[in-house]
Amino acid sequence: MAKLYFTYSAMNAGKSAILLQAAHNYHERGMAVMLWTSHHHGSGPHANQGKIESRIGLDAPARLYRPGQDLFAAIMSEIDGGELHAVMLDEAQFLTRAQVRQLARVCDDLEIPVLCYGLRTDFKGELFEGSGELLALADDLREVRTLCHCGRKATMNLRQTSTGEAVTGGDQVAVEKDVYVSLCRRHWREAMADDTPDFLDPAGSDAG
Numbered sequence: 001m002a003k004l005y006f007t008y009s010a011m012n013a014g015k016s017a018i019l020l021q022a023a024h025n026y027h028e029r030g031m032a033v034m035l036w037t038s039h040h041h042g043s044g045p046h047a048n049q050g051k052i053e054s055r056i057g058l059d060a061p062a063r064l065y066r067p068g069q070d071l072f073a074a075i076m077s078e079i080d081g082g083e084l085h086a087v088m089l090d091e092a093q094f095l096t097r098a099q100v101r102q103l104a105r106v107c108d109d110l111e112i113p114v115l116c117y118g119l120r121t122d123f124k125g126e127l128f129e130g131s132g133e134l135l136a137l138a139d140d141l142r143e144v145r146t147l148c149h150c151g152r153k154a155t156m157n158l159r160q161t162s163t164g165e166a167v168t169g170g171d172q173v174a175v176e177k178d179v180y181v182s183l184c185r186r187h188w189r190e191a192m193a194d195d196t197p198d199f200l201d202p203a204g205s206d207a208g
Helices: 015-028 071-079 097-110 129-137 185-191
Strands: 004-009 033-038 049-053 059-065 086-089 114-119 140-143 156-160 179-183
Touching: 004 015, 004 097, 004 129, 015 033, 015 049, 015 059, 015 086, 015 114, 033 049, 033 071, 059 071, 071 097, 086 097, 097 114, 097 129, 114 129, 156 185, 179 185
Parallel strands: 004 114, 004 140, 033 059, 033 086, 086 114
Antiparallel strands: 049 059, 156 179
């Protein structure tokens, strides 16, 4: 039975490099792999071609997925009678819940393994929609570890301005607009000034 995999981590842990290495291993064995990444990383005149890039210089072209797109149907049409051995998807946190379920169908109905790579939480410590659904549905969960500056395992993502100030509000997605730093929970809390009422009770509820 083909499986749905979710490999997650904080920022800058090397997820894209792991994906590209896995794709290379498939190619070396003459096996066909379909690569996808988020439309946030599109390029070209019609932004229909993306690229998966790693910090160590590896890259590969990839198809782009967008909100509302039926990934099951898209993968079916791309196969077009040819053999496909795996689907690999970067920036999986940007998937919708429906798209995660479509990828699960690729595993269950087409018997093609799907390997998703992405962040677990955003800079506010909240689950991305796609990540939350993957944590619920994936057959295999894998964590890639990276370190905070203190030496502890980094599990949180801090968004900073170009001047190094922590960003505590705003849109969940801000690709290439700010700088992201991976921190352990303790140092992320300190950077986010978690002694404020809004941080301690983000819903604004009355505990009394």
